Amino acid sequence: MKKGKPDIVLLVCVAVLTVCGLVFVYSASYYSAQLSYGNKYFFLFKQLTGAVIGAVTLTVACFVNVDVLRKFALAGVIVSAILLALVFVPGLGVENYGAKRWVGIGSFSFQPSEIAKFAFVLFSAWYMSSRYRQKFTTYIPVIAVGGAFCLLIIAEPNMSVTMCMGAVMLSMLFVGGMKLKHFAAMLVPCIALVPVLILMEPYRIQRLLAFLDPWASPKDEGYQLIQSLYALGSGGFFGVGLFNSRQKYRFLPFAESDFIFSVIGEETGVAGCLVVILLFAIVVWRGIRIAVNARDRFRCYLAAGITSVIAVQALINFAVVTGSIPPTGLPLPFISYGGTSLVVFLTAVGVLLAISRENNCKDNVLKGVQVEIQN
Numbered sequence: 304m305k306k307g308k309p310d311i312v313l314l315v316c317v318a319v320l321t322v323c324g325l326v327f328v329y330s331a332s333y334y335s336a337q338l339s340y341g342n343k344y345f346f347l348f349k350q351l352t353g354a355v356i357g358a359v360t361l362t363v364a365c366f367v368n369v370d371v372l373r374k375f376a377l378a379g380v381i382v383s384a385i386l387l388a389l390v391f392v393p394g395l396g397v398e399n400y401g402a403k404r405w406v407g408i409g410s411f412s413f414q415p416s417e418i419a420k421f422a423f424v425l426f427s428a429w430y431m432s433s434r435y436r437q438k439f440t441t442y443i444p445v446i447a448v449g450g451a452f453c454l455l456i457i458a459e460p461n462m463s464v465t466m467c468m469g470a471v472m473l474s475m476l477f478v479g480g481m482k483l484k485h486f487a488a489m490l491v492p493c494i495a496l497v498p499v500l501i502l503m504e505p506y507r508i509q510r511l512l513a514f515l516d517p518w519a520s521p522k523d524e525g526y527q528l529i530q531s532l533y534a535l536g537s538g539g540f541f542g543v544g545l546f547n548s549r550q551k552y553r554f555l556p557f558a559e560s561d562f563i564f565s566v567i568g569e570e571t572g573v574a575g576c577l578v579v580i581l582l583f584a585i586v587v588w589r590g591i592r593i594a595v596n597a598r599d600r601f602r603c604y605l606a607a608g609i610t611s612v613i614a615v616q617a618l619i620n621f622a623v624v625t626g627s628i629p630p631t632g633l634p635l636p637f638i639s640y641g642g643t644s645l646v647v648f649l650t651a652v653g654v655l656l657a658i659s660r661e662n663n664c665k666d667n668v669l670k671g672v673q674v675e676i677q678n
Contacts, residue, residue: 307663324638353642357649364653376429386415424608463631542572
């Protein structure tokens with residue numbers, strides 16, 4: 304199969320975001336890394352390792368035959384479900400801050416939910432593209448897999464990733480052509496389920512109260528949001544300067560991961576934040592463009608799903624850091640510290656680039672149109 308050039312704009316934006324991630328992971332973590340591990344480059348080296356591995360997997364994915372991915376759709380869902388269940392197995396599940404979200408083997412650990420999001424997208428793209436969508440029952444397998452993943456993730460517990468998975472599932476159903484009345488029937492209970500999930504756990508109620516009035520508990524549940532707002536507020540328009548953040552000196556929890564955008568705001572100000580947001584907007588735009596120009600439904604749904612994961616996760620992170628929604632832990636794609644997340648997201652971008660290479664070859668576009676007409 305002939306292929307053209309990959310989407311260079313997408314590639315450059317993702318590369319810039321990844322490099323920014325390396326810079327700000329170091330800036331946000333070198334003080335705590337020196338105190339905790341005696342090595343100020345501890346987090347940077349781990350993130351750099353993830354970036355190198357991710358660059359390799361991105362390159363491999365960029366040159367893969369997208370049709371081959373269909374064969375792994377069902378297996379990917381099964382493996383992801385097993386991995387999500389393994390976090391509850393004693394000796395394998397790694398617990399941090401009262402949540403079991405990681406699987407650990409020796410010194411190596413990874414977060415299965417990062418893999419599950421894209422495995423679900425691949426399954427949904429494969430399933431919906433191979434069937435004509437006439438009735439609501441056609442979408443039941445997609446809803447069932449998405450719902451099962453949400454249940455496994457919320458049991459960890461991890462409400463932020465559950466919300467992300469739910470939003471991605473709704474995005475896939477919408478892109479897949481679900482009728483508006485059926486989509487509304489799905490959307491309403493999903494929205495109604497959010498307050499129920501909050502009320503199920505006391506700590507979530509405390510977080511909600513802290514969101515409504517963080518200064519009511521400035522040393523407890525409201526502490527993290529207050530410190531994030533301090534960081535963003537002190538940055539002004541152009542920031543206090545690279546590596547000059549004050550909140551990273553153990554005032555702001557998870558400064559190198561979930562709240563790294565706060566450090567970016569403090570050190571580079573509104574201008575730096577807008578640049579990061581603009582880069583994500585371009586990535587999402589190019590992803591949508593790749594999906595629209597895809598040669599068949601499978602590639603269209605796959606590109607749209609990958610793009611929706613990036614968009615949803617970035618939006619939730621921005622909203623949490625700025626106090627627009629209740630605090631919840633969700634890393635910022637390509638930037639936050641986390642090897643599993645970085646490798647998985649870069650690999651997914653490689654798939655987007657592979658689809659874009661096919662889009663940029665006119666012969667393949669014509670063949671794709673012919674295949675769709677025949678189907």
